[in-house]
Amino acid sequence: MSLAHHIRTERIFHNSEKKSVNYMVTSVLYDQFRTLNSDFRRAVGDSGDFKGNIREFRRHHQRLALSVQNADKFMMISNIAGFCCQIMNVILIGYCMIFFRHETNIWTSLRWQTE
Numbered sequence: 001m002s003l004a005h006h007i008r009t010e011r012i013f014h015n016s017e018k019k020s021v022n023y024m025v026t027s028v029l030y031d032q033f034r035t036l037n038s039d040f041r042r043a044v045g046d047s048g049d050f051k052g053n054i055r056e057f058r059r060h061h062q063r064l065a066l067s068v069q070n071a072d073k074f075m076m077i078s079n080i081a082g083f084c085c086q087i088m089n090v091i092l093i094g095y096c097m098i099f100f101r102h103e104t105n106i107w108t109s110l111r112w113q114t115e
Contacts, residue, residue, distance in 0.1 A: 022078075025071050032064055 036057070043052035096103070 022075055025075070029064065029068055029071060032067075036060055036064065 040057055043057070044050055
């Protein structure tokens with residue numbers, strides 16, 4: 001396996017890993033909000049009379065909202081870090097293409113391999 005193939009495979013795996021973590025976090029939070037919503041509907045009932053502790057529902061909702069804010073901050077930092085890494089990759093590739101022209105020129109590399 002070539003180094004370029006290994007780097008490409010690792011990058012794809014890392015990106016899919018990051019996406020799966022984001023998906024899991026949002027899925028868990030969505031399920032918790034959906035459960036809270038169904039519990040609230042049951043507490044209200046068909047007649048519209050509320051049977052339960054509204055303060056408990058409010059506290060639970062605030063905890064979930066705070067969890068969403070924390071997850072949002074984490075995902076924002078994660079996305080910014082990924083973007084910065086991609087920018088650094090572009091700068092590094094550009095630098096190599098300018099200052100190490102012979103090593104990065106694909107036609108030179110192909111001609112060298114065939115000789």
